[in-house]
């Protein structure tokens with residue numbers, strides 16, 4: 751069976767961040783998915799500087815090794831899952847920056863959001879991220895994993911423990927992600943043929 755490339759992007763970069771626990775939970779679940787090869791891309795490790803390329807990313811005329819490496823990783827994806835916190839009712843700046851570095855590498859690929867926060871479950875951040883994602887022609891999904899009061903679900907060992915509503919939203923979101931991944935892979939192939 752054909753497998754698709756899913757990149758799970760960890761978007762919080764703070765020292766002692768909690769997002770790693772949520773991302774690990776997601777990764778451990780998703781890595782057994784029958785239709786996806788799953789890779790974790792951690793923006794903290796990838797460590798992009800603030801956008802420093804002189805040219806618009808549409809030109810793909812990248813000057814710096816960090817951009818070329820990031821371009822390769824994103825270009826290899828068929829689908830994305832963004833694990834996203836909420837800062838001041840908004841999305842993390844590291845994610846805005848990482849998106850801005852590239853353009854075509856994001857185009858016509860689905861993006862699912864796993865957001866976490868207090869009472870908001872990170873939803874304001876997720877909604878803000880969708881605005882920017884659509885500008886680089888990603889297709890953000892309606893179905894999402896939205897985790898309120900997430901810190902209460904992290905145990906003393908730093909492990910995120912989900913519950914059945916969260917597990918259920920995971921299943922619903924992944925089903926939708928498969929649909930969009932298939933559809934958009936076919937669309938990108940058609941576009942390649944058309945030239």
Ligand SMILES: Cc1cc2nc3c(=O)[nH]c(=O)nc-3n(C[C@H](O)[C@H](O)[C@H](O)COP(=O)(O)O)c2cc1C
Nearest residue numbers: 762764767768769835836837838839840867868870
């Ligand atoms: C600068 C800053 C702003 C925050 N703003 C929000 C917010 O608007 N909504 C919210 O639910 N939590 C907010 N929080 C709390 C975060 O949900 C919490 O710190 C969480 O651990 C952040 O994810 P991270 O640890 O992966 O960076 C904020 C935290 C920081 C550091």
